[in-house]
Structures are given as C-alpha cells and as structure tokens.
Amino acid sequence: MRIDIATLFPGMFAEVLDQSILGRARRAGVLDVGLFDIRDFTSDRHRSADDRPYGGGPGMLLRPEPVVLCVERILAERGVSGRRSRVVLLTPAGRAFGQAEAREFAAEIHIVLVCGRYEGFDQRVIDALRPDLLSVGPYVLSGGEIAAMAVTDAVARLLPGALGDAESASVETHAEPGVVEAPQYTRPPEWRGLRVPEELLSGDHARIARWRAEESRKRSLRTQDGRRP
Ligand SMILES: C[S@@+](CC[C@H](N)C(=O)[O-])C[C@H]1O[C@@H](n2cnc3c(N)ncnc32)[C@H](O)[C@@H]1O
Structure with a gap:
C-alpha cells in the first residue's frame, strides 16, 4: 500500500521510516511511503505556509492554498487509477485512532x-478536501508528524509480509477489542x-496455552477496570 505524508517537516521522518519493521516493510515493497513538503506549494519568496487568524487569537494557522495544492499533487501523482485514495487530516478534534481504525486503513x-x-x-482545508479527521489521543501535540508516524507504524505492522513472524500481529494486545x-x-x-x-518452563504446550489464555483474561479485566495490568 501507499502512505503519503504532507508536512512542513519531512526531515523528521527519515529515521523512523528507515529502521526496524517500517524500514523492512518498505525495502520489501510491502509499504511505499512518500513525503511531501507543504512549503513547496507556497508562492511567496519566504515560502510561508501560515498566517494570522481572522478575528484575532493566539498563534498562526496553516493557509488553505499550500495545504490543498500539496494534497492535490499527491492525489494526481500517487493515486492509484480506479481506486479511492483516503485523505486523513490529523487533528486532536478527530475520530480516535485505535486498532480498529488501523485495520480499516x-x-x-x-x-x-x-x-x-x-x-x-x-x-x-477541511471544506475543500473533505478528509477524515483523526486524533491519536486526547492530548495536544505540537504537530501532526508524530501522529502520522504512529498511524503509519500501526498500519504497516498489519500488512501481510511486514512482520518477520506472521503470528505476531494476531496474538498481541488489541488484536481483539479489549x-x-x-x-x-x-x-x-x-x-x-x-x-x-512454572507453566512457561514446563514444555507442555497445552498447559502453556491454558496459562496464557487465563493470564490474558485476568489482565484484560484489570485493564478494563483501569488497574495496572
Ligand atoms: C498545536 S496543534 C493545534 C491544536 C488546535 N489549535 C486545536 O485546538 O485543535 C498542531 C497540530 O498538531 C496535530 N495534532 C496535535 N494533537 C494531535 C492529536 N492528538 N492527534 C492528531 N494530531 C494532532 C494536528 O495536525 C494539529 O493541527
């Protein structure tokens, strides 16, 4: 699959995309990640992508033109003909990203x-692109880059061939809800x-499986109660 990222800070991604599972998935051709610099779609000599909010208030906002031009270029260059591209805007005000969303993506x-x-x-930007709005948690990050890394990583490990041991993704936490x-x-x-x-040292596979199922059940209940697993 392809994941393209529109960002003002493409340089933040290199290590994360090159190492470990993400690096291996990319080298194996399971995942193709593209980075696009929103600043390349500005037209003034300062390459400014932000401006002050109308009506006042703190801080700056991303202007619509460079963001939308950037996404339009990605869709034109990297969209797969006849197949829908899904545009996802990262925002703390979005739908919560969980394992179900990772599977969907x-x-x-x-x-x-x-x-x-x-x-x-x-x-x-939202009115023009009509994107999915996605939050990685009920807290505010300084930018969407770390959120995009989390989404890319969680999605990549679900792609067939991304993990060394094909079993790993199916037996881990959140593989089933709760x-x-x-x-x-x-x-x-x-x-x-x-x-x-003792059970894990016993060499008795049925006993180990029973122990794991029971410990998983107990930990899941404790986690649902908000207790330490
Ligand atoms: C400082 S935040 C802006 C917060 C914005 N003023 C608000 O109250 O919703 C800057 C950027 O970080 C990203 N971001 C921050 N927290 C996030 C979260 N929990 N999930 C996804 N993206 C987030 C978004 O892309 C957001 O536009």
Whole structure:
C-alpha cells in the first residue's frame, strides 16, 4: 500500500521510516511511503505556509492554498487509477485512532496523512478536501508528524509480509477489542529473585496455552477496570 505524508517537516521522518519493521516493510515493497513538503506549494519568496487568524487569537494557522495544492499533487501523482485514495487530516478534534481504525486503513490502497502545525488548519482545508479527521489521543501535540508516524507504524505492522513472524500481529494486545496479551518472559529463568512462571518452563504446550489464555483474561479485566495490568 501507499502512505503519503504532507508536512512542513519531512526531515523528521527519515529515521523512523528507515529502521526496524517500517524500514523492512518498505525495502520489501510491502509499504511505499512518500513525503511531501507543504512549503513547496507556497508562492511567496519566504515560502510561508501560515498566517494570522481572522478575528484575532493566539498563534498562526496553516493557509488553505499550500495545504490543498500539496494534497492535490499527491492525489494526481500517487493515486492509484480506479481506486479511492483516503485523505486523513490529523487533528486532536478527530475520530480516535485505535486498532480498529488501523485495520480499516491497512485495507486501503492509498492513504494521505496531512500534518498540521501551529494552531492548526484554516477551516477551508477541511471544506475543500473533505478528509477524515483523526486524533491519536486526547492530548495536544505540537504537530501532526508524530501522529502520522504512529498511524503509519500501526498500519504497516498489519500488512501481510511486514512482520518477520506472521503470528505476531494476531496474538498481541488489541488484536481483539479489549484483549491484553499475557505477560511474557525471556531468559534467565530467575532474575533478582523473580521467577518465570512454572507453566512457561514446563514444555507442555497445552498447559502453556491454558496459562496464557487465563493470564490474558485476568489482565484484560484489570485493564478494563483501569488497574495496572
Ligand atoms: C498545536 S496543534 C493545534 C491544536 C488546535 N489549535 C486545536 O485546538 O485543535 C498542531 C497540530 O498538531 C496535530 N495534532 C496535535 N494533537 C494531535 C492529536 N492528538 N492527534 C492528531 N494530531 C494532532 C494536528 O495536525 C494539529 O493541527
């Protein structure tokens, strides 16, 4: 699939996109990520993408022209003919991004993530593009870039062939709504007096599976109650 990102700070993405699972997915051709600098779509010599809000108020807003031109260019250059591109604007006022949304996005062929900065977007960006509005959580980030990285990462690991072990995405936390995975341990069997549960050392696969299912059930209940898993 393709994910294109419209941002004022394309330089923030290099490490995140090159390392680990995202880097491997891109090199394997499972995921194709494009970065587009909104400033390339400005027309003044200062390349200014923001301006003061009408009616007063603190901070600056992203002007409609460069943002919309940038997205239009992405759709023209990178859209897949005959297939819908999904334009997603990152905003703390959007629909909450969860594992269900990650799954929904992973089924798309092309997603455009639009990152805000300053005090956000001129409303006409939303009126012109009619994007999905998406929030990565009930808090305010300084810009949409970290939100776009979170969305890209969560979506990428659901793409077939992105993970080394095809099992991993299906057994982890949130694979089913409200489900938290069982505690996990690696060597040594005892560390600072803390022992790995006997069941996991038993070599009895049925017993291990029962233990994991029960621990997952207990942790899920505790998490739903807002207690420590
Ligand atoms: C400082 S925020 C602007 C907040 C805006 N004044 C408001 O009250 O909604 C700047 C940009 O960061 C991004 N952003 C901040 N928090 C976010 C969140 N929780 N989810 C997604 N994007 C977020 C958005 O792209 C936003 O335009």
